[in-house]
Amino acid sequence: MSAQAVLPAVSGKLTPNAPLAPLVWFKSGGTAEWLFEPKDVADLRQFLRELDPSVPVMALGLGSNMIVRDGGVPGVVVRLGKPFAKVDKVADLTLACGGGASGILVSSTARDNGIAGVEFLRSIPGTVGGFVRMNGGAYGGEVKDILIDCDVVLRDGSLVTLQNADLGYTYRHSELPEGAIVVAARFKGRPGEPAAIQAEMDRISASREASQPLRSKTGGSTFKNPEGHKAWELVDKAGCRGLQMGGAQVSEKHTNFLINTGEATSADIEALGEEVRRRVKDSAGIALEWEIQRVGRP
Numbered sequence: 001m002s003a004q005a006v007l008p009a010v011s012g013k014l015t016p017n018a019p020l021a022p023l024v025w026f027k028s029g030g031t032a033e034w035l036f037e038p039k040d041v042a043d044l045r046q047f048l049r050e051l052d053p054s055v056p057v058m059a060l061g062l063g064s065n066m067i068v069r070d071g072g073v074p075g076v077v078v079r080l081g082k083p084f085a086k087v088d089k090v091a092d093l094t095l096a097c098g099g100g101a102s103g104i105l106v107s108s109t110a111r112d113n114g115i116a117g118v119e120f121l122r123s124i125p126g127t128v129g130g131f132v133r134m135n136g137g138a139y140g141g142e143v144k145d146i147l148i149d150c151d152v153v154l155r156d157g158s159l160v161t162l163q164n165a166d167l168g169y170t171y172r173h174s175e176l177p178e179g180a181i182v183v184a185a186r187f188k189g190r191p192g193e194p195a196a197i198q199a200e201m202d203r204i205s206a207s208r209e210a211s212q213p214l215r216s217k218t219g220g221s222t223f224k225n226p227e228g229h230k231a232w233e234l235v236d237k238a239g240c241r242g243l244q245m246g247g248a249q250v251s252e253k254h255t256n257f258l259i260n261t262g263e264a265t266s267a268d269i270e271a272l273g274e275e276v277r278r279r280v281k282d283s284a285g286i287a288l289e290w291e292i293q294r295v296g297r298p
Contacts, residue, residue: 030072049157116192
């Protein structure tokens with residue numbers, strides 16, 4: 001598809017050859033052939049319905065757990081902005097959340113409404129759409145524990161509601177259809193006191209700040225924890241703490257984080273991750289699986 005291709009008319013914003021590096025945490029990578037920021041669900045549905053079915057579509061949230069390769073992303077990248085970032089209490093202990101709402105907004109709205117059990121979302125840098133797709137989790141909680149159902153726009157533009165059980169959740173994985181975009185979700189917690197909820201959120205924030213390189217250009221947890229092991233320990237034991245490749249480095253503070261020290265390309269970051277995987281396989285006999293999504297063309 002060329003930048004001159006005829007795309008459906010939209011009410012939102014459609015940008016050709018849009019740089020993605022500023023939109024992702026690693027601050028590296030190429031451009032999107034097209035970046036689409038829909039005005040609302042109807043705009044997104046109509047666009048996908050009319051878009052040539054051969055054109056690939058990818059959703060982008062806060063770009064925290066993602067490497068965008070240097071060759072860029074073909075087709076259309078969909079980014080859900082402000083119109084999809086609302087969170088409201090809709091029933092007892094239940095929040096209706098837009099697919100573009102941040103974990104911080106969801107957890108603070110839960111606190112204000114005396115809803116506990118959602119605090120862990122405070123610590124995950126991302127949006128509801130990404131949490132639902134990846135079964136996002138941290139500090140003892142994960143999305144499968146709180147999700148009731150979600151609204152999803154499929155690649156053909158149809159809107160469907162999927163129940164928690166439909167998503168086939170396992171560790172950091174769902175069976176959400178390829179190209180599907182989560183536009184809303186309902187989460188249910190348990191009764192709690194706002195002060196106690198805030199205290200738990202503060203505890204999680206302090207723990208994260210102490211153990212993770214949050215001030216760096218990073219991509220969050222790089223590798224999934226293998227059954228019975230912690231990824232960071234395996235990486236550390238393989239002698240990879242501080243390991244560098246080009247402008248990419250294994251964090252000294254938390255070895256399951258890769259960081260862009262300044263001028264890293266996405267190729268540097270991905271190659272470093274593969275070198276870490278090789279060393280862990282050699283030292284521990286365990287094949288680490290990427291948790292970070294790697295997208296686009298090398």
